[in-house]
Amino acid sequence: MTESELRAADGRVPGRRGRATRSRLLECTAEMLATTSLRDLKVIDIAREASTSPATFYQYFPDVESAILVLAEEMAVSTNALAQHVRAANWKGKGGYESALALTDRFIEFWEQYRPVLRVVDLATGEGDRRFNQIRSRMLNEVTVALSDAVRLAQPKPRGDEPLDPMATAGVLVAMLANVASHRYGFEFWGIRTGDARRSMAHLIYWGVTGQRPPV
Amino acid sequence: MTESELRAADGRVPGRRGRATRSRLLECTAEMLATTSLRDLKVIDIAREASTSPATFYQYFPDVESAILVLAEEMAVSTNALAQHVRAANWKGKGGYESALALTDRFIEFWEQYRPVLRVVDLATGEGDRRFNQIRSRMLNEVTVALSDAVRLAQPKPRGDEPLDPMATAGVLVAMLANVASHRYGFEFWGIRTGDARRSMAHLIYWGVTGQRPPV
């Protein structure tokens, strides 16, 4: 286990050239996923697209899902940017509302960038695939925890009964962001303008985090 | 077009027996979908489950997706219960918070009931399938419009600048409900208790609808 070296299917340790081919295959997988359903994404096509042969694909990945899993892991790593953004944000007063708007934008950008991979992650998660499920959990967990810290700090002391659970509130807000981001098209279809959805989200985030009415 | 009669593949008009077989196939499709991914759901298996033959399946549906489409349409019809629930709700004071809690519960129940079909609807929508996309839009639209009416009525007159767009706020809230409902398992995984998520959602709904802080 000490050696977590990359290995080709037949046990070879890939050199420069091999690794280049492998990442070309990953790129092509990502590209094709943008225009093709997982169901219709065939090893042969990916290989052709990467101007190589199916046999080569199998040298690096046991199947298409495994290649996407690698892409998903790469994506998961880059969520820490979102989390850092949340941690760096200021949640007081007008600045807080700006932070909420900015977070909304970042989320939507992120989703846009990884839309095809996210599609598969969601699909596989829904079907009970453990590996994708873990990636999904891990990747959203970091942002959610960061946001829950913000909630914990910004929330006023409970006036009445028991306060809300910060992690629950953060989780719900992240769920909101995630779903709006992934169904933007549906919003437009209903005649909701992106700007309006953005402001509604920012309001809800501000409410959720601070417990206060936003300074419009 | 006047005759929108059900027709079997070869043009026959199904009688009692035929319609019974058809709905048995639908039932089995729904059942199997609960434990099988769309990818692995084969005509042969559905047919076997319904103790009939693949040839019979093709008598009533051109393929598996089409059968699921029928199930999705049935589901879409039953969303009007959700919409009616929203319309019947009272959003003032303590009762308003109760309404928010109740709506949350209804949503989660609904999602639980149709989880397998919703999975496919989301998947197909994500992949750009028009038919499923339309069903999704239609089914969420009714609730969203109902909720936007509530927002319009309950929202205080704009103090400062421009008010939020009610439809946008409603859409965002519905997105939140939908995503939390479909990823309940993920919440538990993070150690968030269902009760806490429920309260956080109700708070956000109350905020979104009334623009006021909830009466804890």
Add this chain to the structure above:
DNA sequence: TGTACATCAGTGAACGCGCGTTCACTGATGTAC
């Protein structure tokens, strides 16, 4: 109530495509001296 005919319903068995997958091989690259 019974018989004959028409139509509805279901299916066994087979065909064939398409794709996943593999293997024995050729070609490319690297390195030792």
Add this chain to the structure above:
DNA sequence: TGTACATCAGTGAACGCGCGTTCACTGATGTAC
């Protein structure tokens, strides 16, 4: 700098499974008289 050998990398071509799909047929049900 050149040559030989080892290892890395890539692939053509084929095999075969599994499934979608169909067709010609048998069986069931309904109805007319």
